[in-house]
Amino acid sequence: MPAHRLRLENVLRAATVIDPVFRNSPQFNCEPLSEALACFLTLKLETANPIRSFKGRGAGYLVASRVADGSLKGRRLVGASAGNWGQALAYACRSHGIPLTLFAATTANALKVARMKALGAEMVLTGHDFDAAKQAGEAHARATGGLWVADGLDPEAAEGAATIALELLAGPERPDVLAVPLGNGALLTGIARWAKAAHPGIEVIGVQAKGADAMEKSWRSGTLVFPPSVATIADGIGVRVPIREAVEDMQHLVDEVLLVEDADIITAMRSLFRTAGLMAEPSGAAGVAAIQAYPARFKGRRVATVLCGSNLTAEQVKAWLM
Numbered sequence: 001m002p003a004h005r006l007r008l009e010n011v012l013r014a015a016t017v018i019d020p021v022f023r024n025s026p027q028f029n030c031e032p033l034s035e036a037l038a039c040f041l042t043l044k045l046e047t048a049n050p051i052r053s054f055k056g057r058g059a060g061y062l063v064a065s066r067v068a069d070g071s072l073k074g075r076r077l078v079g080a081s082a083g084n085w086g087q088a089l090a091y092a093c094r095s096h097g098i099p100l101t102l103f104a105a106t107t108a109n110a111l112k113v114a115r116m117k118a119l120g121a122e123m124v125l126t127g128h129d130f131d132a133a134k135q136a137g138e139a140h141a142r143a144t145g146g147l148w149v150a151d152g153l154d155p156e157a158a159e160g161a162a163t164i165a166l167e168l169l170a171g172p173e174r175p176d177v178l179a180v181p182l183g184n185g186a187l188l189t190g191i192a193r194w195a196k197a198a199h200p201g202i203e204v205i206g207v208q209a210k211g212a213d214a215m216e217k218s219w220r221s222g223t224l225v226f227p228p229s230v231a232t233i234a235d236g237i238g239v240r241v242p243i244r245e246a247v248e249d250m251q252h253l254v255d256e257v258l259l260v261e262d263a264d265i266i267t268a269m270r271s272l273f274r275t276a277g278l279m280a281e282p283s284g285a286a287g288v289a290a291i292q293a294y295p296a297r298f299k300g301r302r303v304a305t306v307l308c309g310s311n312l313t314a315e316q317v318k319a320w321l322m
Helices: 008-017 031-037 055-068 084-096 110-118 130-144 155-161 163-168 186-198 214-221 244-250 262-276 283-293 314-320
Strands: 027-029 040-045 077-080 100-104 122-125 177-181 203-209 256-260 302-307
Touching: 008 055, 008 155, 008 163, 008 186, 031 040, 031 262, 031 283, 040 163, 055 084, 055 155, 077 084, 077 130, 084 100, 084 110, 100 110, 100 130, 110 122, 122 130, 155 163, 155 186, 155 244, 163 186, 177 186, 177 283, 186 203, 186 244, 203 214, 203 283, 214 244, 214 256, 256 283, 262 283, 262 314, 283 302
Parallel strands: 040 302, 077 100, 100 122, 177 203, 177 302, 203 256
Antiparallel strands: 027 040
């Protein structure tokens, strides 16, 4: 088998490069949810940081790597985001003094757009969804000579995310199965890469919204599948155009991908909030949604999931959590 493009030595390097504010996030057995879901559930909280998201790991490692190799000398970084990735890029670029232009859809979460701006990003709102904005961003980078980076495409994004697994599996309660949200693929492939290398018998399950299943269909069929639209409240994993490299990274690492309805996600968000006092955005609650929606698969097992984001507007909190 050829060498995997996500390199384990880079994961170890990332663990020393990523801003400490994003590392060693809380992880614990959530006893009330474990009892309710009939499994031993470990939660990894990637929300207790300045951007309320795991994306600071991958973006931090990616930007630091591009600064180190000279790719950004005299250039502007260009990216696209539904919100959390953009905040992470803006945070990292601000730390290194790198100018950043971000493209987001006209329908993007207003809170996330405001935070990207507050962190110093130049924002361009265009397109009806994330992938339309992404296409515009790529064209802008080509036209202006900016350095284009993309979550799921650049391996450093996944290698940075893999540090979550490095920490999670160093804990005293090693899980049997990981339930990981799947959007562009960096979180899932990074975690799967480290987990399978460290413990080959561990089961790694991706979780995707049923209304945005391009990556699931592409992984399952072995060919890229492009649905005409996405329809989900989980904007953080609402991908219409699959990334070939990420789909390839999933091969031989991911055991299954489960689809969840928006109703499952809302139920999971409320369970986290009411039972554990934790707030998660829809994509952040996807793992818990899968455990609730597929109980037979997880019953009696040691399960871990990542609460990967908690950026909600006040209106969303009222609608989904109250």
